[in-house]
Structure formats: C-alpha cells, structure tokens
Amino acid sequence: MKRIYVIEDLCNGCRLCETFCSSLVNGVFDVKQSRINVIKVPGEEKDIPMVDCNGRCVRPLYDDGGPTCVAVCPTGALIYEERDDAVARRLELEAAREEHGLFKVIAPWKWPLPWRRPGADKVTPVMETDL
Amino acid sequence: MTARDNRVQTILWADLSNGSTRLEMLPEEWTRKYLGCRGINARLLFDEVKAGTDPLGPDNVLFFGTGPMDGLPVGMGRMSIACKSPRGTVAEGSFGGFFGPELRRAGIDYLAIRGQADHPVYLYIEDGRIEVRDASHLWGLKTNETDAALRKELSDPDVQLRYIGPAAENLVHASPIFGNLNNSGGRAGCGEVMASKRLKAIAVRGSRGIRVADYDAFLEAYKVLRQRLDLATSRDMWTPVWSTYGAPVLARLFTDIGNLMTCNAREMRWDFDKATRISAENYLDNYVTKAKACWCCPWPACQKLHEIKSGKYQGFKGGNYWAAQPVTFGSLIDNDDLDWLLVISGLCNQYGLDVFHVGYTLAWAMECFENGLLTMADTDGLELRFGCQDKDGLIDLVRKIAMREGFGDLLALGCAEASKIVGRGSERFCLCVKGQELEGIAERNLYMVALGVAVSEVGPDHTRWYPPYPCNPSLISKEELAELGIDLDLRLAFQGRNPEQKGKLLRWFTISRAIVESMPSCVFLVRDTLGLDMRPWWNLFKAATGVELDYPEFVMAGERLLNLDRAFNVREGYRRADDHPPIRMATEDVPYFGYRKLDAEDFEPMLDEYYEANGWTVATSIPTRKKLEELGLGDVADEFDALGIEVE
Numbered sequence: 001m002k003r004i005y006v007i008e009d010l011c012n013g014c015r016l017c018e019t020f021c022s023s024l025v026n027g028v029f030d031v032k033q034s035r036i037n038v039i040k041v042p043g044e045e046k047d048i049p050m051v052d053c054n055g056r057c058v059r060p061l062y063d064d065g066g067p068t069c070v071a072v073c074p075t076g077a078l079i080y081e082e083r084d085d086a087v088a089r090r091l092e093l094e095a096a097r098e099e100h101g102l103f104k105v106i107a108p109w110k111w112p113l114p115w116r117r118p119g120a121d122k123v124t125p126v127m128e129t130d131l
Numbered sequence: 132m133t134a135r136d137n138r139v140q141t142i143l144w145a146d147l148s149n150g151s152t153r154l155e156m157l158p159e160e161w162t163r164k165y166l167g168c169r170g171i172n173a174r175l176l177f178d179e180v181k182a183g184t185d186p187l188g189p190d191n192v193l194f195f196g197t198g199p200m201d202g203l204p205v206g207m208g209r210m211s212i213a214c215k216s217p218r219g220t221v222a223e224g225s226f227g228g229f230f231g232p233e234l235r236r237a238g239i240d241y242l243a244i245r246g247q248a249d250h251p252v253y254l255y256i257e258d259g260r261i262e263v264r265d266a267s268h269l270w271g272l273k274t275n276e277t278d279a280a281l282r283k284e285l286s287d288p289d290v291q292l293r294y295i296g297p298a299a300e301n302l303v304h305a306s307p308i309f310g311n312l313n314n315s316g317g318r319a320g321c322g323e324v325m326a327s328k329r330l331k332a333i334a335v336r337g338s339r340g341i342r343v344a345d346y347d348a349f350l351e352a353y354k355v356l357r358q359r360l361d362l363a364t365s366r367d368m369w370t371p372v373w374s375t376y377g378a379p380v381l382a383r384l385f386t387d388i389g390n391l392m393t394c395n396a397r398e399m400r401w402d403f404d405k406a407t408r409i410s411a412e413n414y415l416d417n418y419v420t421k422a423k424a425c426w427c428c429p430w431p432a433c434q435k436l437h438e439i440k441s442g443k444y445q446g447f448k449g450g451n452y453w454a455a456q457p458v459t460f461g462s463l464i465d466n467d468d469l470d471w472l473l474v475i476s477g478l479c480n481q482y483g484l485d486v487f488h489v490g491y492t493l494a495w496a497m498e499c500f501e502n503g504l505l506t507m508a509d510t511d512g513l514e515l516r517f518g519c520q521d522k523d524g525l526i527d528l529v530r531k532i533a534m535r536e537g538f539g540d541l542l543a544l545g546c547a548e549a550s551k552i553v554g555r556g557s558e559r560f561c562l563c564v565k566g567q568e569l570e571g572i573a574e575r576n577l578y579m580v581a582l583g584v585a586v587s588e589v590g591p592d593h594t595r596w597y598p599p600y601p602c603n604p605s606l607i608s609k610e611e612l613a614e615l616g617i618d619l620d621l622r623l624a625f626q627g628r629n630p631e632q633k634g635k636l637l638r639w640f641t642i643s644r645a646i647v648e649s650m651p652s653c654v655f656l657v658r659d660t661l662g663l664d665m666r667p668w669w670n671l672f673k674a675a676t677g678v679e680l681d682y683p684e685f686v687m688a689g690e691r692l693l694n695l696d697r698a699f700n701v702r703e704g705y706r707r708a709d710d711h712p713p714i715r716m717a718t719e720d721v722p723y724f725g726y727r728k729l730d731a732e733d734f735e736p737m738l739d740e741y742y743e744a745n746g747w748t749v750a751t752s753i754p755t756r757k758k759l760e761e762l763g764l765g766d767v768a769d770e771f772d773a774l775g776i777e778v779e
Contacts, residue, residue: 012432014424015229019204023346028134029203030340040289042282044312044423044450045436061350072204072357075422075431101416105375105432112363113371 004036004055004067005086007093010077010107013038013047017069017078024059024068036069055080076107134340137199137676138162140171140240143261145254147328148189148246152261157241163678164763166688167198169223170649171241172213173695176221177767179243182702182774186217186320187302187327188247195234195242195293195333199676200650202232202341203349205356208426209651210234212308216320218566221588221699224307225648226316227425233291236337244328253281253294253332258339266331271297273481274309281334294332295322296483298533302326304545305488305567309480313434313450314425318485319567319589344677352670359659359667360429366606367658374430378454379411386462389724390573393462394517395494395560399573399721405467409457413469423450425653433655437473444470449477458571459490464497465517475529482533487591489529491568492546498560504553511537562713565590565705572599574716576726577627582737583637586710586752588696596640597654598662601625606660615664616683628726630733634740639663642689649688691762693745694754698767701776707752710738748779755779 015031015038022034031037035053040046057067064071070078079089089109096108100115114123140162144153157171165171172194179192193214200206210231216222234242238259248263251270255262269277274296281292292310299306299322306322307315343349358364362371372380385391386406389399407413418439422432439447447470456476466472479486493515499505500515507514511531513524531539541549546568550561562569567590574581583596593599604621612619617639624632643665644654650672661667669685672678700709711717712729720727742749746758756768756778771778 009421012422012424012434014426014428016204016427016429019427022340023343027346028340028342030134032338033340042279042288045421047423061354072429074362074424074429101419102375104415104419105422105435106362110362110431111371111375 002055002080002082003086004051004053004070005079005081005089006049006051007077007079007090007107008048010075010093010105011038011047011049012075012077012105013040013044014074016072016074017049020061020068020072021053024057049077074110075105076110134342135235135238136342136344138344138678140167140199141238142175142241142243143239143256144243144245145261145263146246147244147248147252147263147330150263154239154259162199162676163680163684164688165691166646166649166672167240168196168201168209168649168651169211169213169225169645170688170692171198172196172211172223173221173692173699175241175243176213176215176223177695177699180215184215186215186219186324189245189328191215191245191324191327193244193321193324193328193330195244197231197235197240198649198651199672200652201240202235203343203675204427205353205652205671205675206231206426206650207428207653207656208232209648209653210316211648211651212317212321214321214324215703216589217302217304217323218320218590219703220319220565220590220705221696222317222319222321222324223589223696224317224319224321224592225594225651226308226310226314227428227653228291228311228314229426230291230293230310230335231651232426233289233335233337235341236339237335238337238339242333244325244330247327248329251329251331253330253334255285256333256335258337269294269331270300273297274483275312275481277332278312281332285334287336290334290336292332292334295325296481296533298483298543299323299326300331301533301535301543303484303533303535303543304548305485306483307485309483313480315480315485318487319592322483343675345674349671349674352667352674355667356661356671357429359661360656362431365659367602369602370658373433373655373658375432376411376415377433377452379409379414379452379457381454382406382410382457382461385573389721389726390576391462392458392571392573394465395463395491395498396562396715397498397719399575399726400723401462401465402467405465406462408467409461409469409472411452414452418452418469418473428653429656439470439473442470444474447474447477449473449480454571455486455490459486463490463494463571464519466519468519468522471519471522475526478526478529482529484529484533485568487568487570488545489532489542491562492532492542492549493525493528495546495550495557495560495562496542499553499557504555504557509538509541513538559714559718562715563590564711564713565709567591569713574712575721575729576724578630578729578733578737579624579633579637579640581712581716581729581734582633582741583640585712585734586637586738586741588700594648594654595644596637597644597657601627602658602662607663612663615666616686617663630737632740633737634742635744637741638744642686642693645689645692646686649692687762691764694759694762694764695767697747697752697754698759698764698771701753701771702774707738707742707750710752751777753778
C-alpha cells in the first residue's frame with residue numbers, strides 16, 4: 001500500500017504541504033485543520049513534517065490522484081510510494097549526495113538538469129531512474 | 132474562531148507615546164485601488180506623514196503591511212515596511228519569512244506605529260489583542276540573542292518575531308529590521324525609525340483561518356503560477372539555478388565579462404580563481420547544511436543555512452548567501468576567503484547592520500586610505516587596504532560601526548555622509564544615490580540598472596524593477612505583448628548598453644513589480660513570463676479577494692503606487708536633479724571592453740523617456756495633474772497646489 005513518507009532533512013520548512021492540506025476540505029487556509037504539520041524548533045535548524053494521514057487525499061490538486069501535499073513539496077521531502085520504492089528513493093538520494101552537493105537541498109528526482117558526476121569533466125545526460 | 136476573508140483589510144494603530152491602540156477597517160475600495168501591502172503602505176504613508184516631518188521624531192509612522200495574499204500559498208510571507216527615511220525619502224522595504232501570515236491570522240493586515248515610548252518596549256500581538264511590554268532586558272542584545280530570549284520568554288515555537296539589533300538602536304545608517312534570524316528588510320532606514328520609537332521587537336501569534344472567495348478558481352490559478360515556476364516546467368533557464376544556487380552563481384561569469392564591482396568599482400574584473408572561491412558552487416558544496424524557504428515558496432532552496440566546518444572560524448553558523456555578500460565582502464574589498472566572508476556578513480546580521488552599507492563604506496574607506504585621504508591616525512591604527520590583510524581588525528571594525536566607537540562612528544554615518552566629512556575628493560569614491568549605498572549590480576554596461584538605481588524613490592533598490600539582467604525575449608511574441616498593452620521592443624530594450632527603450636522598459640518593470648509586491652508576493656518569482664504577463668497574478672488576486680476588476684485596472688494599481696511614492700519624494704523637495712548615477716559611474720570609463728562612463732549624452736535621454744512614459748513633467752519629474760487624475764489621485768495634485776508645488 002502506498003503511503004506518505006517523509007525525508008526529514010530535505011524539508012526546508014516552507015509549510016506548503018501544511019497550508020494546502022488545511023484548505024482541502026472547506027477552502028479555508030487554517031493550519032489547525034491540516035493532516036500534516038511542520039514542527040519548527042528554535043534556531044531555524046530543524047523543520048520536521050509530521051504526517052497524520054493515510055495518503056488517500058480528499059482533494060488531489062492534480063489529476064494523477066497523488067496527495068496534494070506531496071505534489072506541492074518543492075524539495076522532494078515528501079514521497080508517496082510503496083514501502084520498497086520508498087527505500088529505493090531514499091537510497092537514490094544518498095547516492096546522489098555522494099556525487100554532488102546540490103542534493104543537500106533538493107532530491108535528485110526534483111532536479112531537472114543533468115549534473116557533473118565525480119571525476120567527470122563534462123555533464124552527462126540525466127539517467128532514467130529505475131523507479 | 133471564524134475564518135477571515137480578503138476583501139476588506141484592517142489596520143491596527145498603536146501610539147507608543149501614550150500606549151493607546153485602535154483597530155480599524157480600511158475602505159473596501161482600497162483593496163481594488165491599491166491592492167494591499169506596498170500599495171496600501173504607499174497611500175498610508177503619503178496621507179499620514181506630512182512634508183517636513185522629523186524622520187526620527189514621534190510623528191513619523193512606521194507601517195508594517197501584509198496584504199490579501201499573505202497567509203495564502205502565494206503570498207510567500209512577504210511584508211512591506213514603510214516610513215519616512217532618516218535621509219528624507221520614502222523608506223520602503225520588504226522581507227519574507229513567516230511574520231506576515233501570522234499577523235493576518237491574528238486578524239491584522241496593517242500595523243501602524245507612531246509616537247515614541249519613554250523606555251524600550253516590545254509589542255505582543257495575539258488575535259487582535261495588543262500589549263505593549265517592557266523590553267529593557269532586550270535592549271542592547273544582538274538579533275540572534277533577541278530571537279532566543281523572546282522565544283524562551285514566550286515559550287511558543289510558532290510565535291513570529293521581528294526585531295532590530297544594536298546597530299539600529301545606535302541609529303547606525305541604513306540598519307534594517309530582522310526576523311527569522313537571517314531575513315532582513317527596510318534598509319532605507321526602517322530599523323533606525325523603529326529604534327527611534329524605542330521599539331525593540333514585535334511578536335505575533337494568530338489562530339484564525341483565511342478563506343479565499345473562489346476556491347476552485349484559486350486552485351486553477353495556482354496551478355498556472357506553479358507551472359511557470361516549477362523547476363521541471365518553467366521555461367526560464369534561471370529557475371533551477373536561481374532557486375538552488377542563487378545569485379552568487381554569477382560571480383565567475385561576471386568577472387569574465389567586466390560586470391563585477393571590484394576594489395570599489397575602480398576595476399570591473401576580478402581574478403577568476405578568487406571568484407571561484409567565493410562562488411555559489413563552492414558555497415553549496417562546502418558550507419551549506421540545509422535548505423530554508425519563506426512561507427509557501429515553490430522554490431526549494433532560495434535560502435540556505437551554512438556552517439564553517441574547519442579552520443579558525445570552525446563552528447560559525449549562519450544563513451543565506453545571495454548577491455549582497457560575495458560583492459560587498461568579496462570583490463568590492465578584494466577578499467577571497469569565504470570563511471571570513473561568511474563570518475563578517477553573519478556578524479552584520481547579528482549586530483543588525485546592512486551589508487551593503489558596511490561593504491560599500493569599507494570599500495570607500497579603503498580607497499580613501501590608499502589615496503592618503505585617511506591615515507592610520509584616523510582609522511585607530513588599522514591598515515585599511517584592499518585585499519583585507521588585517522582580518523581581525525576588520526571584524527572589530529564591524530563591531531565598532533554597530534557600537535559607534537572610534538573610527539566606526541564615522542563609517543556608521545554611511546558612505547555619503549562620511550565622504551562629506553572627509554571631503555578632499557573622497558566623494559568620487561562614494562557609490563551612493565540619495566544617500567544610500569549601491570547594491571552590487573554593475574551600471575556602466577547595464578543601462579536599465581543605471582537608470583533604475585538613479586530614479587528609485589528609496590535609493591538603490593533593484594527589487595523595484597527586478598530582474599536586473601535581461602530574460603529571454605523569445606518567450607513572448609510581439610502579438611502577445613501588444614495584447615497585454617506593453618509597448619516595447621524587447622530585443623532592443625534588453626540590449627544592455629543601448630539607451631533606447633530603457634525608460635519604457637524600466638517603467639513597465641517598476642509598475643509590474645509594484646503589483647507583485649502589493650498582492651503581495653515575491654519579486655524573485657517574476658520568472659518565465661510572469662514579469663510581462665501579469666494575468667496569472669490577476670487571476671489569483673480576483674479568486675482570493677472576490678474583487679472584480681479588469682486587467683488594465685489591475686495594472687494601474689502598480690502605476691498608482693509608483694506615483695504615490697514619487698509624490699511623497701516631490702513633497703519632500705526631491706526633483707530630477709536628485710535622480711543621477713554615482714560620480715564614479717558618470718565620469719570614469721570601465722578599463723576594458725570599451726564600456727564607457729554614463730555620460731549625460733546617453734543618460735539624460737533615458738531619464739526623459741522614463742519621465743515621459745510615466746506622464747511626469749520631464750524637466751522636474753513631478754507627476755502631472757492629468758496623470759494623477761487619470762489614476763484617481765486628484766487629491767495628490769490638490770495637495771501639491773496647496774503646498775505651492777508647481778504641478779503641470
């Protein structure tokens with residue numbers, strides 16, 4: 001069964017997921033009604049999304065039926081996958097982080113351009129992921 | 132608690148002299164006429180702060196404005212702060228973060244602060260209730276210390292704060308207002324005005340929801356906006372780069388094309404290896420720890436947190452590295468040590484200083500020193516040369532600027548005032564317009580920038596006509612431009628060193644960005660065609676507020692704002708003669724590529740074209756009665772008449 005998984009250290013704390021989610025039932029943007037909340041700790045250094053939802057979105061923003069919170073997340077901190085695919089995604093991120101500093105701030109599947117692999121002089125085209 | 136809608140906006144008046152407060156509704160008509168945020172701030176400022184008001188006295192009013200889109204996922208948490216600058220002009224600036232949405236959720240759209248408290252205070256606002264609390268224990272604390280102390284005191288992780296640092300308390304030139312540790316706004320003097328009211332901080336907490344008028348239309352309009360801004364679908368080559376690396380990614384490119392202000396802009400090219408060391412690539416690879424964002428931004432990592440991982444400054448943490456730091460503490464003073472650069476700019480944040488003020492004033496002082504206009508006797512024994520050999524001495528100098536000690540007291544006046552005191556030709560090294568330091572963007576090969584910096588009502592502020600670098604003109608056809616009512620030949624207008632069309636281009640950029648900041652949203656998001664085709668913004672505004680207005684009316688709101696800002700300056704005595712580039716840009720050629728100085732022959736026709744396109748009197752820059760009446764601002768023309776200002 002697909003679930004919403006959180007990659008906590010990719011979250012930039014923008015609250016898009018929380019804000020959109022809160023409005024889906026009655027059109028009022030009110031954080032108290034949200035099924036996902038971003039917990040902030042003083043010092044700005046941690047943003048922690050807490051999900052209280054089975055992923056069956058009451059109103060998906062796009063036609064693919066995926067949850068709105070996942071669709072609007074800019075960094076890839078939220079994913080909606082089967083368990084094994086979620087593990088693969090997580091490992092894909094770790095591998096990408098070994099290759100390029102960019103993936104400290106964005107997931108590789110959210111980055112639209114090719115990047116230079118370690119030791120390479122040139123940028124090679126983006127590989128299709130196995131997912 | 133009931134949800135609020137966005138059609139009627141509220142204002143909370145607070146008088147710190149007697150502690151009185153009053154919550155009022157603004158006229159519903161204003162949402163249509165001025166939209167909100169910067170637009171309504173401009174109207175309030177023109178109405179409430181009359182000509183000749185003492186900027187640091189009790190009669191100056193400090194406005195914090197949100198707007199109909201704040202608290203919705205397009206407002207990006209933007210807020211506009213406005214007051215009269217200590218330098219006499221409009222002082223308006225904006226910041227992102229999370230404060231604006233929280234203020235709206237507390238039921239307040241605008242906060243107007245007048246008067247002066249007799250001891251340091253902070254404001255605590257919770258759901259429309261406001262308390263003036265003692266802040267004696269906070270006065271003198273740095274911005275990060277203030278943030279930590281207030282969060283501890285209020286013990287609420289979601290309380291939103293705005294505060295000033297010791298620099299503003301000491302009325303240091305150009306001190307902005309800070310929040311979320313690394314965000315700042317209002318460098319035209321808003322921090323100084325806040326300090327003059329003895330107001331150290333504002334804390335806000337709200338619990339109301341915000342309802343849009345037409346939810347389905349709002350979602351559809353959001354999808355269009357998102358498509359133009361999303362990394363995967365935006366047609367703008369800058370979107371992915373800008374939203375992760377940010378502006379310092381241009382450092383190496385700019386040094387190669389003679390576009391990087393080096394050694395106080397007497398050079399425009401820097402050593403490529405030096406530029407590499409301070410580039411965004413090096414920063415992202417070796418310093419960044421985490422992405423950060425403002426409220427609901429569709430971009431992943433416009434802001435970042437960083438930590439210095441080794442060496443003398445190991446463990447120093449901070450946030451954000453945008454265009455300001457690599458220029459002001461990099462090429463401008465010829466420093467290529469990114470560790471030290473991040474420390475000194477981080478200290479500016481902690482003291483509450485403006486990095487442009489400190490960077491340009493240091494560069495000015497270095498050039499004065501190298502030319503013998505300042506000596507070791509003036510600088511408290513500091514060897515002040517480009518290349519920054521005495522790094523510890525410069526770090527201490529930043530503290531002395533904030534505390535106004537010794538030589539720091541001279542630099543705390545800002546470059547323009549300091550060069551008046553030093554005299555003897557030091558004015559030539561001062562890169563200021565209207566008493567305010569530049570912002571690191573080259574002028575002599577980007578004529579629109581030169582014009583925009585010169586005419587800006589608040590002094591140099593590139594966010595008023597963002598972006599300074601031309602986008603791809605082929606994204607929009609001539610037919611579409613005509614349909615949108617934009618009379619421009621983009622290919623000509625985007626030629627950097629051709630004076631033609633620059634006035635008209637700047638006018639369009641200024642009024643369209645004014646609309647974006649009035650909704651509000653972030654001007655960094657005018658990517659793809661969102662800076663030319665304002666219809667996606669218009670659709671969002673209509674859906675959120677339920678106000679029915681046609682497209683030309685919507686665009687006119689931006690023009691109204693520009694005319695109100697200009698009218699404020701006119702009333703304070705500013706005229707065409709005040710709209711000019713810094714002496715260096717107007718009199719010295721760039722030493723390579725044949726980029727010439729901005730001489731009158733090229734510059735004056737651009738000014739003519741700009742004033743004419745705006746419907747202002749070309750000789751004086753005063754808006755004409757005809758233009759003001761067309762915009763529904765007849766009362767402004769009447770006020771000019773009453774004050775004896777010659778309005779055509």
